[in-house]
Amino acid sequence: xxxxxxxxxxxxxxxxxxxxxxxxxxxxxxxxxxxxxxxxxxxxxxxxxxxxxxxxxxxxxxxxxxxxxxxxxxxxxxxxxxxxxxxxxxxxxxxxxxxxxxxxxxxxxxxxxxxxxxxxxxxxxxxxxxxxxxxxxxxxxxxxxxxxxxxxxxxxxxxxxxxxxxxxxxxxxxxxxxxxxxxxxxxxxxxxxxxxxxxxxxxxxxxxxx
Numbered sequence: 001x002x003x004x005x006x007x008x009x010x011x012x013x014x015x016x017x018x019x020x021x022x023x024x025x026x027x028x029x030x031x032x033x034x035x036x037x038x039x040x041x042x043x044x045x046x047x048x049x050x051x052x053x054x055x056x057x058x059x060x061x062x063x064x065x066x067x068x069x070x071x072x073x074x075x076x077x078x079x080x081x082x083x084x085x086x087x088x089x090x091x092x093x094x095x096x097x098x099x100x101x102x103x104x105x106x107x108x109x110x111x112x113x114x115x116x117x118x119x120x121x122x123x124x125x126x127x128x129x130x131x132x133x134x135x136x137x138x139x140x141x142x143x144x145x146x147x148x149x150x151x152x153x154x155x156x157x158x159x160x161x162x163x164x165x166x167x168x169x170x171x172x173x174x175x176x177x178x179x180x181x182x183x184x185x186x187x188x189x190x191x192x193x194x195x196x197x198x199x200x201x202x203x204x205x206x207x208x209x210x
Contacts, residue, residue, distance in 0.1 A: 029102070030113065032058040032061050032114040032115070032117055033056065033057055034055070034063060034099075034118075035055075035057075036084075036121055039122065040121075040124065041053065041073075041086055041124070043124070043126070044091075044125065045088065045127055045128040046128045046156030050087055051087075051088075052078065053083055053085075058105075063100050065097060065099070066096070067095075067096050068096070068097065069092065069094035069095065071089060071090060071092075072088075072089055072092040072125055073086055073096075074086070074089060075096045075123075084121060088123075090125065090197065091125050091126060091127045091197060091198045093123070094122075095120055096120070096121040098118065098119045100116060100117050101116050102115055127196075127199050128154065128156050128198060129200050130154045130155065130199035131204065133150060133152075133153070134150050134203075134204065135149045136209070137149075137206070137208040138208060139208065140210070141182075141184060141210055142180055142181075143180065148174035148175070148208075150174060169195045169196065170193055170194055172194040172201075174192065176188065176208050178208060182210055183210070187208045187210065188205055191203040
């Protein structure tokens, strides 16, 4: 009888109950506080002021940050002021990941175990306006069209000191429907193509007199 009692199987679910009890005793990780004063920064190419974004986190918990697309906007942590400081570089969209890694604060039995968390700060950098105006031109009947020229107004960020090839990925290309056989008259000089990553081009046409 004693042998039979020793060999008797344990009730179904015995081990499961043991595991469930262990899980119940294991403390859950707390969610730390992590908030941004704003989730989006609106800026424009040429803005030179640093944009601070206030970060609020659980006291005693250290937060960090990672800047994505840093060629569009760079960011750094200002531990003194508790901010992410954003600096505009180029037009486009950048993101800054502000995060708290899983961490424990305190020691011994009073330590608090925090889960990881992150927030996304989006930086939208608009293109700056740039005026491109065709310069008037003239020629005689039977001649070929001259090389059309233009004037740019509105460069920012020191771009006026750069070569145009550094600003435009496609230089302004001007054209005119008039050819060598066109009669006397006035013909519009139009913009064929242009592309500038940091500028929204506003074109002003001119005329060619024959």
